[in-house]
Amino acid sequence: MKDVASRAIGDLFRTPAVAGLAAGWLAFCLLVWLYGASPREMAGLLFEGTWGTSYGAGQVLFKATPLLFTGLAVDLALRAGLFNIGAEGQLAVASLAAGVVGSRLPHGTPAIVALPVTLAAAMGAGAAWAAVPALMKARFGAHEVISTIVMNRIADGLVGLLLASGLALAGSVRTADVVPGARVPRLEVALSAFRGSAVSFAIVAAVVATVAVMVAHERTRFGREIGLIGKNARAMEAEHVPVRRRLAQALVASGAVAGAASLGTVLGYKGYFEEGLGAGAGFGGIAVALLGRGSAAGLVLAALLFGTLQQGGLALNAHVPKELMDVLQGVVIVAVALTDVRLRRAVSAAPVASTKGAG
Amino acid sequence: MSALEVIVSGTMLAQTARMTIPYACAALGGVVSERSGVVNIALEGILLSSALAAVAVQGATESAAMGLLAGVLCGAAIGLVHAAVVVWGRIDAIVSGLAINLAAAGGTRVVLRALYGSSSNSPSVRGLEPFEHMGPLARTLLDPFLLLTLVSAALLSWSLRRTRFGLRLRACGEDPSAAQAVGVDVGWTRTLAVTIGGAVCGLGGTALAFELHQFQAGMTGGRGFIALAAVIVARWRPWPAVGACLAFAALDALQIVLQNQTKVPSQLFAILPFAATLVALALVSRRARGDARPPAGLGKHPDG
Numbered sequence: 087m088k089d090v091a092s093r094a095i096g097d098l099f100r101t102p103a104v105a106g107l108a109a110g111w112l113a114f115c116l117l118v119w120l121y122g123a124s125p126r127e128m129a130g131l132l133f134e135g136t137w138g139t140s141y142g143a144g145q146v147l148f149k150a151t152p153l154l155f156t157g158l159a160v161d162l163a164l165r166a167g168l169f170n171i172g173a174e175g176q177l178a179v180a181s182l183a184a185g186v187v188g189s190r191l192p193h194g195t196p197a198i199v200a201l202p203v204t205l206a207a208a209m210g211a212g213a214a215w216a217a218v219p220a221l222m223k224a225r226f227g228a229h230e231v232i233s234t235i236v237m238n239r240i241a242d243g244l245v246g247l248l249l250a251s252g253l254a255l256a257g258s259v260r261t262a263d264v265v266p267g268a269r270v271p272r273l274e275v276a277l278s279a280f281r282g283s284a285v286s287f288a289i290v291a292a293v294v295a296t297v298a299v300m301v302a303h304e305r306t307r308f309g310r311e312i313g314l315i316g317k318n319a320r321a322m323e324a325e326h327v328p329v330r331r332r333l334a335q336a337l338v339a340s341g342a343v344a345g346a347a348s349l350g351t352v353l354g355y356k357g358y359f360e361e362g363l364g365a366g367a368g369f370g371g372i373a374v375a376l377l378g379r380g381s382a383a384g385l386v387l388a389a390l391l392f393g394t395l396q397q398g399g400l401a402l403n404a405h406v407p408k409e410l411m412d413v414l415q416g417v418v419i420v421a422v423a424l425t426d427v428r429l430r431r432a433v434s435a436a437p438v439a440s441t442k443g444a445g
Numbered sequence: 446m447s448a449l450e451v452i453v454s455g456t457m458l459a460q461t462a463r464m465t466i467p468y469a470c471a472a473l474g475g476v477v478s479e480r481s482g483v484v485n486i487a488l489e490g491i492l493l494s495s496a497l498a499a500v501a502v503q504g505a506t507e508s509a510a511m512g513l514l515a516g517v518l519c520g521a522a523i524g525l526v527h528a529a530v531v532v533w534g535r536i537d538a539i540v541s542g543l544a545i546n547l548a549a550a551g552g553t554r555v556v557l558r559a560l561y562g563s564s565s566n567s568p569s570v571r572g573l574e575p576f577e578h579m580g581p582l583a584r585t586l587l588d589p590f591l592l593l594t595l596v597s598a599a600l601l602s603w604s605l606r607r608t609r610f611g612l613r614l615r616a617c618g619e620d621p622s623a624a625q626a627v628g629v630d631v632g633w634t635r636t637l638a639v640t641i642g643g644a645v646c647g648l649g650g651t652a653l654a655f656e657l658h659q660f661q662a663g664m665t666g667g668r669g670f671i672a673l674a675a676v677i678v679a680r681w682r683p684w685p686a687v688g689a690c691l692a693f694a695a696l697d698a699l700q701i702v703l704q705n706q707t708k709v710p711s712q713l714f715a716i717l718p719f720a721a722t723l724v725a726l727a728l729v730s731r732r733a734r735g736d737a738r739p740p741a742g743l744g745k746h747p748d749g
Contacts (some may be wrong), residue, residue: 121555169539215746225731226727226730232487232674244716247713247716251710263683415544416544420536
């Protein structure tokens with residue numbers, strides 16, 4: 087009997103979600119203790135600042151919104167066996183596009199026109215930014231990990247450059263306000279419990295988008311093809327599927343989805359773009375995708391977890407540095423990866439840094 | 446002085462040589478690690494952590510040598526963690542590298558705040574300047590870090606080609622299953638390779654911190670990633686990797702000169718090294734269709 091019980095417990099800890107949470111919890115206690123604070127006290131503060139109040143919960147949802155979009159984007163590419171490390175840069179360029187286009191529309195533009203146009207501009211910019219590594223992959227076989235990392239850095243410089251050369255308001259690093267029609271309303275309009283919190287209807291859009299993309303993976307030809315390419319690219323090539331083109335398309339689609347994260351930051355929160363807005367969401371999305379891999383519910387829960395960590399970090403910042411949460415994120419990623427067999431398989435199926443083969 | 450005069454001057458050459466060091470060390474670390482078959486995008490995090498370790502230990506002990514030792518050991522330790530997680534835990538090396546980079550970016554800030562109560566930079570340290578009375582060019586040529594980098598490159602190049610360990614290391618990178626079949630301990634060979642790579646990379650982080658005489662949060666600014674691109678451009682060979690790093694460093698130095706001399710916005714020049722990296726990647730990947738290719742066993746585990 088004892089054997090059965092201990093094996094059951096062992097199995098439980100071998101599920102990625104449980105292992106991630108357990109390792110995260112242990113690391114939290116250890117790090118807080120090393121820093122000289124009381125883990126119990128800090129955990130209490132963490133809870134109070136996040137799920138303890140309706141305002142805190144709203145803030146968690148607000149932090150989770152861009153993470154869910156970028157997590158979905160990274161997951162989309164990962165299905166095809168591609169590692170999109172570039173969501174960070176794709177989102178930066180997309181956010182700038184949203185701020186610029188949204189503020190240049192005629193003032194009275196109704197929401198039914200303004201919002202789709204602004205969103206399309208953002209997603210288009212994100213897709214265009216992802217198209218560079220995608221083309222390099224398809225044409226030259228350049229590995230997407232390096233090229234997307236490099237594109238992040240270029241995005242950083244380019245956004246600053248464009249803001250400085252006329253896209254920003256004079257003497258600032260922000261664009262003009264987007265027109266009212268392009269703004270995503272705050273959730274507090276409908277639910278007064280979230281009063282004061284920055285969470286907007288973009289979280290609803292993020293969840294809907296996640297479910298829609300998951301359905302598309304199952305139901306559309308493109309979705310099924312990239313999923314199969316991720317499993318066995320060579321077999322798909324033998325089936326005369328244009329593998330290179332599909333991989334490039336998947337990366338571009340991933341960039342577009344990452345760009346949609348600006349719904350939560352530019353359009354749902356600030357109402358304009360400023361340098362650094364949404365920074366970190368792209369890298370956070372990688373963690374979300376790894377943790378919530380492959381299912382809508384998984385991605386949503388992972389986004390909520392990392393949203394909680396981010397908001398919790400702010401709540402603790404007076405006592406322990408909020409960057410502690412980044413360390414925690416790293417620990418959770420490793421713990422999840424160690425227990426997730428799929429993750430070990432999926433990525434090494436496509437030889438890393440290879441310039442040949444399916445790429 | 447005109448921009449051109451500055452560019453061809455000795456100061457500029459000295460500047461370039463010194464800026465090459467962190468890139469080159471990271472790239473050499475990448476070469477050893479990847480030739481053994483373990484992808485290493487953790488170079489960025491290793492550079493950053495070892496820079497902090499070197500500054501913190503020098504600050505505490507007042508000894509540059511201890512700082513250097515700490516930087517190298519810190520690099521080796523993170524390399525060991527990366528190897529352990531990838532080789533023994535069998536998780537994807539990119540995932541591990543990402544996690545290490547994330548933890549290093551956050552962790553260095555945490556340590557910074559714990560040690561110095563600041564989240565942006567450490568107090569200044571003296572660094573390693575044994576030839577202060579000499580001219581800039583002589584000082585650069587005799588720079589201990591430059592010499593150490595060159596010695597590392599020579600040693601790595603020689604041992605990869607000529608020693609039994611180098612042969613085994615390359616075998617693990619080319620075909621781990623075959624290497625294992627002939628009795629090479631793939632796991633240990635890779636662990637050792639990645640740890641050594643981490644140590645060399647740590648040397649680069651130390652050089653970076655001592656050059657600026659302090660640690661600044663995020664001070665590596667993507668150098669680890671550029672170094673990784675240099676590894677690919679150099680097709681996983683030590684000396685060409687150092688050469689590629691020299692080119693990237695020259696661009697970096699050029700960027701600083703031009704920023705001071707011209708009215709062109711600084712962000713444009715900040716993009717320059719990365720844009721060059723992208724172009725180099727595209728060109729090399731294209732040529733790689735023919736003879737040159739990455740180690741065939743990169744990212745693969747031995748069967749069974």
